[in-house]
Amino acid sequence: MNDRFNGSATGRCCGLVFLAAALLLLGLFLLLPAPHHLALAQGPTHGVLLLQTPTPTCRSYNDQAVAFTFCDAAHDDVADEYASPLKNVRTDGLIPPVILKAIGWYESSDSPRGGWTQCVNGVPYTSTDGCAWGLMQIRSGMNCDAPANQFNAETQQRVKYDYRYNIAMGAFMLKRWKWDEHQTAGHIIGDGDPRIAEHWYYAVWAYNEWSFKNSPNNTARNPCSNWPISPVGCAYQDTVWWWAAHPPTRGGRTLWAPVNLTCPDKSLFPRYSWQWDSWNWRIADPLPVHQDWCRNCLPLVLKNYPPCARPIQNGNFEARSAYWTLGGLTIISLNRPHGGSYSAWLGGYDNANDTLYQTITIPSTGPTGRPVVSARLTYYWYMTTEETSPSTDFDYLYVQIRGSPIRTVETLTNRSVKDTWAFSSFDVSEFIGQTVQVYFRATTEATLPTSFFVDDVGLYACEGG
Ligand SMILES: [Ca+2]
Ligand SMILES: [Ca+2]
Numbered sequence: 001m002n003d004r005f006n007g008s009a010t011g012r013c014c015g016l017v018f019l020a021a022a023l024l025l026l027g028l029f030l031l032l033p034a035p036h037h038l039a040l041a042q043g044p045t046h047g048v049l050l051l052q053t054p055t056p057t058c059r060s061y062n063d064q065a066v067a068f069t070f071c072d073a074a075h076d077d078v079a080d081e082y083a084s085p086l087k088n089v090r091t092d093g094l095i096p097p098v099i100l101k102a103i104g105w106y107e108s109s110d111s112p113r114g115g116w117t118q119c120v121n122g123v124p125y126t127s128t129d130g131c132a133w134g135l136m137q138i139r140s141g142m143n144c145d146a147p148a149n150q151f152n153a154e155t156q157q158r159v160k161y162d163y164r165y166n167i168a169m170g171a172f173m174l175k176r177w178k179w180d181e182h183q184t185a186g187h188i189i190g191d192g193d194p195r196i197a198e199h200w201y202y203a204v205w206a207y208n209e210w211s212f213k214n215s216p217n218n219t220a221r222n223p224c225s226n227w228p229i230s231p232v233g234c235a236y237q238d239t240v241w242w243w244a245a246h247p248p249t250r251g252g253r254t255l256w257a258p259v260n261l262t263c264p265d266k267s268l269f270p271r272y273s274w275q276w277d278s279w280n281w282r283i284a285d286p287l288p289v290h291q292d293w294c295r296n297c298l299p300l301v302l303k304n305y306p307p308c309a310r311p312i313q314n315g316n317f318e319a320r321s322a323y324w325t326l327g328g329l330t331i332i333s334l335n336r337p338h339g340g341s342y343s344a345w346l347g348g349y350d351n352a353n354d355t356l357y358q359t360i361t362i363p364s365t366g367p368t369g370r371p372v373v374s375a376r377l378t379y380y381w382y383m384t385t386e387e388t389s390p391s392t393d394f395d396y397l398y399v400q401i402r403g404s405p406i407r408t409v410e411t412l413t414n415r416s417v418k419d420t421w422a423f424s425s426f427d428v429s430e431f432i433g434q435t436v437q438v439y440f441r442a443t444t445e446a447t448l449p450t451s452f453f454v455d456d457v458g459l460y461a462c463e464g465g
Helices: 021-030 036-042 046-052 063-074 097-107 153-161 163-184 197-208 236-245 273-278
Strands: 307-309 325-327 331-333 343-347 353-361 372-385 396-402 406-413 421-427 435-443 450-463
Touching: 063 097, 063 163, 097 163, 097 197, 097 236, 153 163, 163 197, 197 236, 343 353, 343 435, 353 450, 372 396, 372 406, 406 421, 435 450
Parallel strands: none
Antiparallel strands: 307 450, 325 353, 331 343, 343 450, 353 435, 372 421, 372 450, 396 406, 396 435
């Protein structure tokens, strides 16, 4: 884990890149902290200190526990286990778990135990410079960071000794510091939907170092397309992609199901370092893309991440009304986007009857030629209303798949959760192979209007794992 996003090439190096040998030797002596109990034993007041500060112990773990924790952290289920401010490691719950699993393996793979290592013989695993800690090699906020940036003592101790907290912290940094910052900076792949694993290429790049060092065109690196044999020498994020596709086996168990994450075309990235600052980082989806729904699949280590087709075009409305049919007074508006600049706005006035739909074919064959076995419709919606009744529905948004049959997957009203974006997701596998309309219709009655905003509409037609 490296520095916070800063867009420069001056970041510190990750736990996997060794310093020069001389610095390394020096660093071992100067920087590697002595085990806590040893330091205490050398102090003149060691008996008193020992009572006040018991030697921390590494929380026990095994690969199964770690695998579950990656899923928990990816879906934001770890934070609540800790008191404030330790609990402030939230991720929005939208990280593809395979990304975290592969990062965690790579980051700690130089340990004597191999990857997924938090502690060795009861002592937290650190980088050779003593600055990056544990399974996710957390460096920012720890002992070598600028004092003003360091976490408090309790947080640092958790990062060092508690594998669940360490993974949650890595997930937090990947989402909050890397993904969010790059989305804001316009470094976006496809439509920027975080549920697509391939969209995390920049965030994973930045987890190590957002610099030309990790450009697949850096001649000091092997390009991603040349890595079927070995990841050695590849850019950081390409190596993580390699691990995702080549899960390690330990104790007779393959630690996760392989995911052949698609590498972006390397011609889309800077060839020379001088191109870095003016580069256009917005690129189309590398196809096929992959998603996962970790919550629904147990056991987690056997989870498959099948390739999916995404037949909906312009689901984020950033190309305005392209591909969509608007009826009534539906508009594509700058008023309230969930992502990007635009969303669809239905209702917002009295006696509305507004419609919005796109006709798509949900394919029966997926991107790699195997049968599609599941289809899922997802979207974000936002309701705001002048209605105040706690008991009566007056204004409606119907969400339908208009195939054979017509199915209303969700009905939202003036009594639904309001003034916030909400996420909806429905299995629509019964429509595989059909040409259907993904259909939104809002109606309001004669007074006190309700607005419904819709954004980031996706339909994932996925092959079997
Ligand atoms: Ca949008
Ligand atoms: Ca009304």
